[in-house]
Amino acid sequence: MLAAETRLRLFRAGFATIAATRADRWLAPAAQGLGLILTFHHVRPEAPGPYAPNRLLAITPDFLDRVLATLRRRGFDLIDLDAVPGRLRRPGRRPFAVLTFDDGYRDNLEHARPVLRRHGAPWALFVTADYAAGTGRLWWVELERAIGRLDRVRAPEIGLDLPARGAAQKGAAFAQLYRLLRAGPEERLLAVIARLSGEAGLDPTAITRELCLGWDELRALAEDADVTIGAHTLTHPMLAKHGPETARREIAESRAVIAARLGRVPQHFSYPVGDPTSAGPRDFALAAEAGFSTAVTTRPGHLFAEHAGHLHALPRVSVNGCFQSEAALTALLSGVPFLAWNRGRRLNVA
Structure with a gap:
C-alpha cells in the first residue's frame, strides 16, 4: 500500500511541476500528437470512502464536464472512433480527442450521458458481452x-x-x-x-447486474447517433494470458454476439486491462483478423501519424479518478508526461 501511495504522490508532484513550469505549453509542440483517445470507466457523483482501492476508475460528472470544457478551450475537435484513421492519415489543423468508456457501466448512461449531451460530444462504449448478459464477473x-x-x-x-x-x-x-x-x-x-x-x-x-447495462438498455442506447458501441470481449480476460484459440474466440465472438443483440456490427475493439501483460502483437493481429477497424489498448500516449500503420494497437490516455485536477488534465492533454513514460518513442506496439 505504501508503494501505491508513493506512486500517487510522485504523479501529483509531476503534474504540479508541469503546471508550475508551464511545460504543458512550451513542451507541447514536441510532445502533443495529432490527437488522443481518452479512457473512462465509472462516472458517478458519490465521493469514495476511506477504503476505495478502485477509486482510480471513477470520476465525478463535474470533472467530466471540466474535461470537456478544457478540450474545447484548448482547441480539440471531439470526434468519434470512425474518424480516427482518416485524421491520422490526413491531419487537420486542430488536434482531436476521442472519448471512450470501458466495460458498459450503468452510471455511464445515468451520469456521463447527460454531460456528454450538453457538450454535443460523441463517445464510444466498449461492451463486454457477459456483463451485458448479467453473467460475467467484475x-x-x-x-x-x-x-x-x-x-x-x-x-x-x-x-x-x-x-x-x-x-x-x-x-x-x-x-x-x-x-x-x-x-x-x-x-x-x-x-x-x-x-x-x-x-x-x-x-x-448480482454485482454485475447492479453495475452494468443489460442488453435492452444497450439496444436503446445504440440508437443514439452520438454513441458508438464497441466490443470488449466475451468475458473480459487478459488475452495475453491465454492461448490463441481462446483469444481468437473472445475477440471474434464478442463482435458476433453484439451484432446479433444490437442489430449492428461493432467496428471497434478494446483490449481488457490493455497493458503489455494483457494484450500484445498476437492479439493486435487477431483484432484485425476479426474485422475490426481499430482496437485500443491502455498503453499510455498520444496518437501520431505513425499510428495509421498500427490501427489495432492504439494508445489511450486514462482519466484517473485519483487525479481529478486541472494540473493533471492539462498535463495529460499536452502529452508531456508521456515523453518520459515512453522514453521519447511515439510508437509502443511490441
Whole structure:
C-alpha cells in the first residue's frame, strides 16, 4: 500500500511541476500528437470512502464536464472512433480527442450521458458481452467488496494471511493480493477471488447486474447517433494470458454476439486491462483478423501519424479518478508526461 501511495504522490508532484513550469505549453509542440483517445470507466457523483482501492476508475460528472470544457478551450475537435484513421492519415489543423468508456457501466448512461449531451460530444462504449448478459464477473469489484466485509484475508494459494480491520489494513490487503494475483494465471485469480467472495457472502453476478447495462438498455442506447458501441470481449480476460484459440474466440465472438443483440456490427475493439501483460502483437493481429477497424489498448500516449500503420494497437490516455485536477488534465492533454513514460518513442506496439 505504501508503494501505491508513493506512486500517487510522485504523479501529483509531476503534474504540479508541469503546471508550475508551464511545460504543458512550451513542451507541447514536441510532445502533443495529432490527437488522443481518452479512457473512462465509472462516472458517478458519490465521493469514495476511506477504503476505495478502485477509486482510480471513477470520476465525478463535474470533472467530466471540466474535461470537456478544457478540450474545447484548448482547441480539440471531439470526434468519434470512425474518424480516427482518416485524421491520422490526413491531419487537420486542430488536434482531436476521442472519448471512450470501458466495460458498459450503468452510471455511464445515468451520469456521463447527460454531460456528454450538453457538450454535443460523441463517445464510444466498449461492451463486454457477459456483463451485458448479467453473467460475467467484475473480479476487481468483487475483491474490493469481499475485503470490505472480511476482517482477515486468507489466500493460502499464494501464501497470504493478512489482517483487514479498518481502511488502512483493508487497502494494504487489497493492494498486495491484487498485485500477486495479477502476476499469475488468470484461472487462479478468479478462483481465489470467488472463494473470498463466498466467504464474504457476495453474489458476483448480482454485482454485475447492479453495475452494468443489460442488453435492452444497450439496444436503446445504440440508437443514439452520438454513441458508438464497441466490443470488449466475451468475458473480459487478459488475452495475453491465454492461448490463441481462446483469444481468437473472445475477440471474434464478442463482435458476433453484439451484432446479433444490437442489430449492428461493432467496428471497434478494446483490449481488457490493455497493458503489455494483457494484450500484445498476437492479439493486435487477431483484432484485425476479426474485422475490426481499430482496437485500443491502455498503453499510455498520444496518437501520431505513425499510428495509421498500427490501427489495432492504439494508445489511450486514462482519466484517473485519483487525479481529478486541472494540473493533471492539462498535463495529460499536452502529452508531456508521456515523453518520459515512453522514453521519447511515439510508437509502443511490441
